Amino acid sequence: MSRKFQVKSVPSTWLENNGRRLDCGPYLSGAMEARELLRKLPAEKTHLANLTVDIFHAGRESRQWVEAEEFGVRFMGSTDVLAADLSGLPLISKKQVRANPNFTIRAGWTLITRSGTIGRMAYARSDMDGVACSEHVMRVAPDEQKIKPGYLYAYLHSRFGVPLVVSGTYGAIIQHIEPHHISDLPVPRLGELEEHVHNLIECAAEKRVAANDLINTAIANMATAAGLPELPASNGIPFGVNAVSSTCIVNRMDGAFHSHHHDEAVFLLKDAKAPPTSISEMCTSVVEPNRFKRIPIDDPAFGVPLFGTSALMWSDPKPSYLIPKNMTGIDSLVVGKSTVLIPRSGQITGIIGSPVLPYGELIGGAVSEDAIRINCPDENVAGYVFVALKSEYGRRQLKARAYGSSIPHLDVSQIKSVQVPNLGARLIEEIGSLGVQSAKLRHEAIACENQARELVENAIEAGGH
Incomplete structure (x- = not known):
């Protein structure tokens, strides 16, 4: 899709107040309007640097990958910080992380x-604490004696904070921002509201x-009920040597x-206490939609949101x-x-074969033909299929x-x-309900975060009250 052509007239004072920057990004992004509104806001405002312990990134250095968890720390790339699930992350050497503590993320x-795509944000939750992260992600570490971490995130992720962050972007082909570009970003102080926003x-x-x-509980329950041993987690398909009969390679070579790696999962399922069944027998249909011509529109009254994989x-x-x-x-x-x-589709170590049970705007939204649909007779069966495919037994089969x-x-x-595993109707419903509940929790989390941002935005628009 081609980029829209935009034209905008701005006062000459904006150029003066922005260091005579002549690139159009800051003026078209809404950053100038946000800065002007914040300047007129009667509430107290403090520079971001004065509310943080540090603003930094890990610095560029080659990465030392390992395979065994005893020698490694989970490592997030710049897209992983947005992920709902951190399972399957690669491992970077503990020795390298100890040598450069800036790799480590804290809740x-x-x-x-x-x-690359600048200004995407995430709040580091407890399951990210201690995980290593790429130098392509900037860390804003709040001083909790001065500001609530949740409020600071909600403000930076608001429609006032994001344009100001992105306005520091530089570079033509591969764009960047550095910590000093956002250190003087104004943060309005909103009194008691900050505590409420933080809690959300x-x-x-x-x-x-x-x-x-x-x-994870649902996967463990499924394995216990089926009598399946725990398989070590994997990201891709490790190198190995295996001998197979010539009759086994008639269809695939x-x-x-x-x-x-694949055979181990299949053989253990065959020998399990509960006999296996196929996905085709669990669901009503498995469908790959046809390719279609994209016709983007702007009016939500006539449109459906389209998601990529x-x-x-x-x-x-x-x-x-x-x-x-x-x-x-x-x-x-x-x-x-x-x-x-x-x-x-995608790389074996990437998202290909990673199951998703819809939540948030995905429910009732359109998803591209690059996602195959497993349509199930009800929510709980869908929850069970999701859990089974999310397990190491499902992951290995899908990747292979x-x-x-x-x-x-x-x-x-x-x-x-x-x-x-075919566990029977009662256990399928019981385990599937855990998968359904996980999707509901993710849905509720989005609602909490949206409410927090709206409170911040409404307070700023109302003059800080």
Whole structure:
């Protein structure tokens, strides 16, 4: 989609007040309007640097990857800070993290992407505490004696804070911001409201952690009920050597499918206390929508939000744009609570084969044809399918069934053939309800965070009251 052409007239004083910057970004982003409104705000304002312990990033250095958890720390890239689920992250050497403590994230910090797509933000929740993070993410570490961390995040992530952060962007091809670009950003002090906003952001963070804990509990319950041993977590498909009969390679000859890594999961399922069944027998249909022409529109009254597969992984999924409600084939794109989404393409160590149970704006929204739909008879069955595919047994099968060299793909038939434990209706409903509850918690977390931002924005617009 081509970028929209924009024209805007600005007072010459804006150029003077902004160091005579002549690039158009700060003037078109809304940063100048936000700064002017904050300047006129009667409430006390403090520079960001005076409310923080530090604003920094890890610094650029080559990374030393490891495979064993005893030698490594989970590592987030710039897109991972937005993720709802941190399982499957690669491991960076503990020795390297000890040598550079700036890698480490602490709960309560505001995380801001600082290169490429700039200004995406996340609040570091408790399951991020101690995780290492890329130099492409800026850390804003609040001084909790001076300001509540949740309030600071809500303000920076508001429609006033984001334009001011992004206005410090520099560079033509690969854009960046540095800590000193936001150190003098004005932060309005809103009295007792700050505590309430902080509590809402903390509530959102706690719900997201609780959702992940519920998923882990559901996976453990499924394994116990089926008599399955715990498999070590993996991100991709490790190198290995395996011997198979010639009759096994009639349909597929790729090594990943016949690897010991994949075989181990399939053989353990076959020998489990509960006999396995296929995804095709659990669901009503597995569908890959047809490709369609994108026709972006602006009016929400006539449009449906369209999500790409990357956004499916975020703690707060955001659409790419709106597409017409009356578009031919729109029904095949809109998803509900009884559908499990599976990204069909990408790198093996990436999002391909990562199941998602819809929440937030995804419910009732349209998702691109790059996500295969597993349509289930009800929410609890969908929750169980999500849990089973989220487990290491599901992950290994989905990753190994992808085909292609440059950009691997999954198709409907490969997903239909994935095996999951058949635990009977009662246990499927019980375990599936935990998956459903995890999606509800993620949905509630988004509502809490949105409410916190709205309180901040409304107070600023009302003059700080």
